[in-house]
Each structure stands twice: as structure tokens, then as C-alpha cells.
């Protein structure tokens with residue numbers, strides 16, 4: 652995602668790449684960040700997180716939960732806005748993001764793509780209509796390098812459907828099945844994960860009834876929509892003092 656974000660900022664008319672940072676020891680430190688997308692731009696990659704964040708109005712972070720939380724703390728100390736695309740946070744870590752957003756503005760969303768956020772709205776409608784007699788399963792597929800499962804997007808889809816049906820996802824989620832599982836329980840929401848090759852990201856929510864099935868599917872063909880969504884998030888935060896937002900807020904879908 653780092654490469655995608657550099658390319659997306661370079662192609663935008665209104666945003667400036669202020670700095671790019673990576674881990675201590677990364678082979679890219681000291682090199683022109685634009686080289687990563689074959690467009691040198693004079694921004695030298697650094698491992699000095701505080702200096703990099705100080706040089707920007709908004710931090711965009713797609714790393715790992717521990718990395719994002721470290722960067723968030725620096726952004727909070729420096730009073731900078733932050734867009735967090737990282738997934739795989741636990742409840743305690745999400746609480747840390749919520750607390751930081753009491754003093755800085757944060758967009759935190761498991762999927763920045765406009766199409767996926769449209770699907771989130773469609774799922775609210777589908778769940779309202781299909782509230783009786785349909786078994787709900789969330790199926791996702793991603794590339795072999797993805798480290799968290801189910802995807803943040805799949806979990807958000809489950810949360811949306813569960814909320815619409817008055818269920819608590821923590822109580823009703825079933826993550827994969829194996830062995831003699833017994834019959835399916837009515838109120839459960841199942842999650843299935845596929846990992847392989849270079850699948851960018853596919854998500855389906857299946858409403859399986861008796862005699863019919865409804866599938867709501869999104870398929871990503873490129874990672875650019877995630878980067879463009881993150882840039883929309885950064886623009887949305889400009890001029891805001893504090894608060895926690897997601898892409899539904901950014902896109903006016905709330």
C-alpha cells in the first residue's frame with residue numbers, strides 16, 4: 652500500500668507528499684521515495700518517524716497494528732491528523748485509537764474503497780429485508796501475503812449485518828468449521844477465509860434461504876481504490892480538530 656499511496660499522492664492535483672517513513676533498517680531509508688514507483692520526487696525516505704510526521708499535516712498509515720499505534724501516538728503528541736487503514740486490531744487497540752481521537756482527527760476504516768463502502772450500505776438494506784429464514788455467511792479471499800484473518804472488511808460486514816439484526820457479533824460469529832460441527836445454529840454468522848496467489852481482495856456476504864440464495868459480492872482488481880479512498884480521508888480531515896471517523900463519514904453515507 653505504501654507504493655500505491657506514493658503514486659496516488661503524486662498523481663493528485665491538491666496533495667503534496669511531505670515525507671515517507673519506514674522501519675529502522677529498511678533498505679529504502681535514504682533513497683528517493685518516488686523511486687518505488689519509478690517517479691523520483693526528491694522526498695528522501697527516513698526512519699525518523701517524529702520528523703516525518705512533523706513535516707506533514709496528515710499521516711496515512713497502512714502497516715501493522717503495533718506500528719500504527721506507535722505512529723498514532725507521535726501524531727497525537729504533534730497534533731496531526733491521521734488516516735489508519737491497517738486491519739487486525741484487537742478491542743483494546745481499537746480503544747487506544749478512540750482515545751487518541753479525543754485530541755486529533757482520525758479516519759479509521761478497514762476498507763477505503765468507495766465500492767466496498769457502497770456494499771456496506773447495501774448490506775444494511777439486505778439484512779433488514781432478509782431478517783428471517785436466511786443463514787448468513789461471509790466469505791473472503793486475499794493474496795498469500797496477508798497476515799490477518801478474517802479480513803477487516805469481512806469483520807465489518809459481519810458487524811453491519813449483526814447490528815441490523817440486533818445480534819452481537821462477538822456472540823454469534825463462527826470462524827471456520829471442522830469435524831463434526833452439528834447442525835448450523837440459526838443465529839450464527841459464519842466466516843470463511845481463502846488465502847492464495849495475488850488475489851487483491853474479494854468479499855461475499857451470502858444470505859442462504861430455503862429455495863434461494865442471495866450473494867452480495869465485491870471484487871477488487873487493483874489496490875488503487877484503497878489508496879484513493881485514503882486520500883479522500885486525508886482531505887476530509889483537513890481543518891477538523893478531533894474526532895473518530897470512518898469512510899462512511901468521509902463519503903457522506905452515515
Ligand SMILES: NC(=O)C1=CN([C@@H]2O[C@H](COP(=O)(O)OP(=O)(O)OC[C@H]3O[C@@H](n4cnc5c(N)ncnc54)[C@H](OP(=O)(O)O)[C@@H]3O)[C@@H](O)[C@H]2O)C=CC1
Pocket residue numbers: 652653672673674677713714715717718719721735736737738739760761762763764799803877
Ligand atoms: N483499509 C484499507 O482499505 C486497506 C487496508 N489494508 C491493510 O493495510 C495493512 C498493510 O497492508 P499491506 O500494505 O498489504 O502490507 P505490507 O506488509 O505490504 O506493508 C506493510 C508495511 O508496513 C511496514 N511496517 C510494519 N510495521 C511497521 C512499523 N512498526 N513501523 C514502520 N513500518 C512498519 C512493513 O515493513 P516490513 O516489511 O519491514 O515489515 C511494510 O513495509 C494491512 O493491515 C492490510 O490489511 C490493505 C489494503 C487496503
Ligand SMILES: O=C(O)C1=N[C@H](C(=O)O)C[C@H](O)C1
Pocket residue numbers: 738761762793797801802803804805851852853
Ligand atoms: O490486506 C489486504 O490486502 C487488504 N486488507 C483489508 C482488509 O483486511 O479488509 C482491505 C482489503 O480487503 C485488502
